[in-house]
Amino acid sequence: MAQKDTARSILDAAEELFSERGFAETSLRNITTKADVNLAAVNYHFGSKKSLIQAVFARFLTPFVAELDKALNTCDAEQGEQPADLMSLLRLLSDTALRSGADRPERLRIFMRLLGLAYSQGQGHVRRFLRVEYGHVFRRYSDLLTRATPELSDEDRFWRVHFMLGATMFTLNGVDSLTAMAEHDFGKPTTTPDVIDQLLPFLASGLKSPAGN
């Protein structure tokens, strides 16, 4: 019980602080102070700062990937031979992601910030960790995407999928600043699901855009 509480407090504090200030800019002292635990607790429970970072990712990603895997199973079972269409696939992913942080709605935003940081900051160990640990599910999803866009060459699809990834990462990364700007400029409040509703058609149009010119 005590173990669980301390480790959880550390993960909570680390998740929030990392997402706000980045990994290198967040010290273990920042984390343990916010979590109200002793400094040494991090190294006791997680071994090192690196392992703590990976644990933060694992806590979000493990249930998410499990849910995504399940969703892909039922998707496969339902459809038989006929492949799922693009928009449904995108919805499947975003719904799973949104549901995965169900306890607190800002969880997805926080996690996306972490993911963006991990990729743009040095943290190569995070990339390696993610690929080794969760790669197979993302490959599965990628195969479905391929079947949903048979008209594209592999090369075109490769690039466009990365364009989509970029738009998504960047947007959800800064979704709090962006929604604040949008609310300031246009009055009406915007939630993360609202933003995703705007994003998905953009992504689908881009992916299906006529090749060449």
Added chain:
Amino acid sequence: MAQKDTARSILDAAEELFSERGFAETSLRNITTKADVNLAAVNYHFGSKKSLIQAVFARFLTPFVAELDKALNTCDAEQGEQPADLMSLLRLLSDTALRSGADRPERLRIFMRLLGLAYSQGQGHVRRFLRVEYGHVFRRYSDLLTRATPELSDEDRFWRVHFMLGATMFTLNGVDSLTAMAEHDFGKPTTTPDVIDQLLPFLASGLKSPAGN
């Protein structure tokens, strides 16, 4: 002469190291070692690490923004009342960016990585610096974008422009890894201009995508 050489060496080394490892992860000792100058030279020539970071941005951005401003002038003069179309505007921006690092072609990639880092890492002072120093030109470009997409509501355009920004940033940010992957998977080599040729139609399609669903 000696002054110029040392300061330039520092900027060169800093630019490269920052783009590879991030700002916080790059120490002044890393930089001065690579530049083969004394540690104190950074504080002597630039005052502080923060100012050095800003100087790295300024060295790329000042000529770029000047060229963009010029390009926008001739663009305005040519067209009179009739607004430039979307694809031309995108081309104008990418051409200016590509030409701006003409001395070395990988310069744009490096700079894009820096920009991405500055936004996803804490570096709020960089954001402030960029807005104060170069904001007006970007506002000018943004106005042209608005006139090129009169069918969009301000709100839709706001979001989609940010989607475009994200796709662009992410792509050019990691363009070296991506081109390496593409070359490995598809054989033929891909240059940054090639990637941009793929990217622009994607962006245009996304921005013009039918609203709603």
Added chain:
DNA sequence: AAGTGTTTTAAACGTATGTTTGAAACACTT
């Protein structure tokens, strides 16, 4: 060649970091 302002150098300063330590506090079985 002397003098003057600029640039470089080696060394040190103060501070902050991640990690380790050994004892104290705790929980839980016997």
Added chain:
DNA sequence: AAGTGTTTCAAACATACGTTTAAAACACTT
């Protein structure tokens, strides 16, 4: 209640950082 394994704690450790200093080296005018 004693004993045992786990968890917490304050303190210290070693290291790395950005920055400052004061003297040396340099460039350039007079």
